[in-house]
Amino acid sequence: MSRVxxxxxxxxxxxxxxxxxxxxxxxxxxxxLKLPAIIADHMVLQQKQxxxxxxxxxxxxxxxxxxxxxxxTGEAGADGKWTVKLxxxxxNDKPQTLSISGSTKKEIQDVLIGEVWMCSGQSNMGFxxxxxxxxxxxxxxxxxxxxxRLIKVPQVGTQELxxxxxxxxxxxxxxxxxxxxxxxxxxxxxYLHNVLGVPVGLIDNAWGGSAAEAWIRRDTIEKDPRFQLLxxxxxxxxxxxxxxxxxxxxxxxxxxxxxxxxxxKAAGLKPGQQLPRQPNSPDSWLHGNARPGNIFAGIVNPxxxxxxxxxxxxxxxxxxxxxxxxxxxxxxMIEQWRKEWNQGDFPFYWVxxxxxxxxxxxPGDSQWAELRESQTKTMKIxxxxxxxxxxxxxxxxxxxxxxxxxxxRLVRWALVKDYGLKMPYHSPEFKSLEIxxxxxxxxxxxxxxxxxxxxxxxxxxxxxxxxxxxxxxAKGTVTSDNQVSLVSDKVAKPIxxxxxxxxxxxxxxxxxxxLPVTPFRTDDFEMTTKPKPVVAPAPAAQPAAAKxxxxxx
Numbered sequence: 001m002s003r004v005x006x007x008x009x010x011x012x013x014x015x016x017x018x019x020x021x022x023x024x025x026x027x028x029x030x031x032x033l034k035l036p037a038i039i040a041d042h043m044v045l046q047q048k049q050x051x052x053x054x055x056x057x058x059x060x061x062x063x064x065x066x067x068x069x070x071x072x073t074g075e076a077g078a079d080g081k082w083t084v085k086l087x088x089x090x091x092n093d094k095p096q097t098l099s100i101s102g103s104t105k106k107e108i109q110d111v112l113i114g115e116v117w118m119c120s121g122q123s124n125m126g127f128x129x130x131x132x133x134x135x136x137x138x139x140x141x142x143x144x145x146x147x148x149r150l151i152k153v154p155q156v157g158t159q160e161l162x163x164x165x166x167x168x169x170x171x172x173x174x175x176x177x178x179x180x181x182x183x184x185x186x187x188x189x190x191y192l193h194n195v196l197g198v199p200v201g202l203i204d205n206a207w208g209g210s211a212a213e214a215w216i217r218r219d220t221i222e223k224d225p226r227f228q229l230l231x232x233x234x235x236x237x238x239x240x241x242x243x244x245x246x247x248x249x250x251x252x253x254x255x256x257x258x259x260x261x262x263x264x265k266a267a268g269l270k271p272g273q274q275l276p277r278q279p280n281s282p283d284s285w286l287h288g289n290a291r292p293g294n295i296f297a298g299i300v301n302p303x304x305x306x307x308x309x310x311x312x313x314x315x316x317x318x319x320x321x322x323x324x325x326x327x328x329x330x331x332x333m334i335e336q337w338r339k340e341w342n343q344g345d346f347p348f349y350w351v352x353x354x355x356x357x358x359x360x361x362x363p364g365d366s367q368w369a370e371l372r373e374s375q376t377k378t379m380k381i382x383x384x385x386x387x388x389x390x391x392x393x394x395x396x397x398x399x400x401x402x403x404x405x406x407x408x409r410l411v412r413w414a415l416v417k418d419y420g421l422k423m424p425y426h427s428p429e430f431k432s433l434e435i436x437x438x439x440x441x442x443x444x445x446x447x448x449x450x451x452x453x454x455x456x457x458x459x460x461x462x463x464x465x466x467x468x469x470x471x472x473x474a475k476g477t478v479t480s481d482n483q484v485s486l487v488s489d490k491v492a493k494p495i496x497x498x499x500x501x502x503x504x505x506x507x508x509x510x511x512x513x514x515l516p517v518t519p520f521r522t523d524d525f526e527m528t529t530k531p532k533p534v535v536a537p538a539p540a541a542q543p544a545a546a547k548x549x550x551x552x553x
């Protein structure tokens with residue numbers, strides 16, 4: 001039996017008051033089964049592993065999930081959330097219906113089973129397919145990719161854990177959906193789809209300009225002493241932006257803006273000044289993509305636990321000035337995500353920073369080179385891999401438009417490590433250094449390939465230094481399939497070697513298959529991005545105590 005509630009409002013009450021009174025009435029809640037955006041029509045479930053499904057209903061309600069011959073039950077807890085886990089299933093490109101019954105019933109249509117990958121990072125991962133050199137062609141050719149599915153997570157920066165987002169799964173046959181999707185993500189997924197012949201689901205949650213610390217749960221960073229300086233500066237900035245001084249400053253700016261605007265109008269001029277931004281405005285740092293924990297709470301948490309194969313990542317530009325810290329922060333982020341997802345050490349592959357900014361005439365230090373080194377060091381964690389792209393950047397554009405080759409180098413890692421294909425995938429890396437009088441001999445790990453200088457026979461991009469630690473370009477000669485001999489007429493006895501150590505390195509060593517040699521250094525000189533210790537100011541000199549006057553004889 002349904003109930004009708006009547007509210008009698010005196011005619012002399014304001015309409016707003018009437019509305020507030022109406023909203024304040026304790027009306028009976030209508031029980032309804034609710035699902036997160038990621039569990040919806042056209043979704044892809046990860047094959048060959050158990051898949052959690054969840055939603056919300058009235059506390060205590062029994063929820064039944066039926067799919068592919070399985071029936072699983074759960075119960076909504078005190079907070080209304082319920083969770084079930086489907087048993088592992090093989091890939092299936094035939095659309096199926098997933099039924100969920102609780103207080104009400106929902107049927108999820110066109111569900112496929114295949115490979116699911118998350119596409120994360122900052123602007124070079126968020127860089128859309130429409131902006132790629134061949135994006136229009138790729139989007140036009142996607143109309144047959146009915147089993148490649150895409151979903152985008154909106155950019156929400158907050159300290160409050162979100163449990164859902166506004167988004168929907170779409171087929172790659174939707175040309176506009178492809179154009180607005182991550183270029184690297186789409187091309188990576190298309191390769192998987194074509195090579196493996198199974199459905200592929202891609203989750204794009206990239207946010208341009210984001211810092212690594214924003215992608216990690218706030219309290220886990222706070223508890224780790226390695227990031228004490230980071231959190232101290234964070235807390236200080238939060239206090240400054242939320243304190244009384246910030247409010248007073250905003251009030252002063254607002255009054256000045258009002259006065260200036262009135263003066264302009266009085267003079268017959270059109271006001272052009274922008275309204276001052278409040279310290280806690282939605283577009284401020286407090287709600288942005290760099291505050292620790294913001295992206296995790298707003299973007300990652302709503303998808304947490306969704307069954308997936310792995311993650312591809314393209315980020316680091318924002319952290320380049322703190323490359324020393326990134327060597328600990330980046331692997332920490334990966335480790336935390338794996339703990340949060342509770343799906344084991346899932347694959348995590350990233351793109352190393354591209355070449356960018358002006359080329360330098362002389363060798364020296366570089367923040368971007370240090371960030372690349374921190375990325376390379378992260379390969380020590382299991383099931384990780386790095387795509388080197390020091391040949392694909394654009395000196396004048398931090399967003400290079402060739403994302404096809406970036407995706408191709410990333411997907412090689414997945415195809416070999418996760419799907420058993422045989423093909424080159426690992427860029428050559430430094431192995432050892434031997435000093436022979438004035439000559440430095442570098443041996444590289446070629447991972448089954450051979451060295452191939454590009455364009456000219458000389459190995460370009462090497463620098464050496466002596467005990468004075470002053471770097472000079474070295475003449476490089478490839479002497480074998482994996483060795484380079486280096487000499488410099490300015491260094492009689494070299495002690496260390498660097499390769500491609502610059503923001504925008506001029507270098508030309510590749511494997512036979514076209515994978516660039518990974519930038520490296522053999523020295524352990526202090527990084528320029530290492531935080532300098534804070535030296536407390538010396539106490540002010542105290543005036544000398546007055547000597548007691550001598551007594552008269």
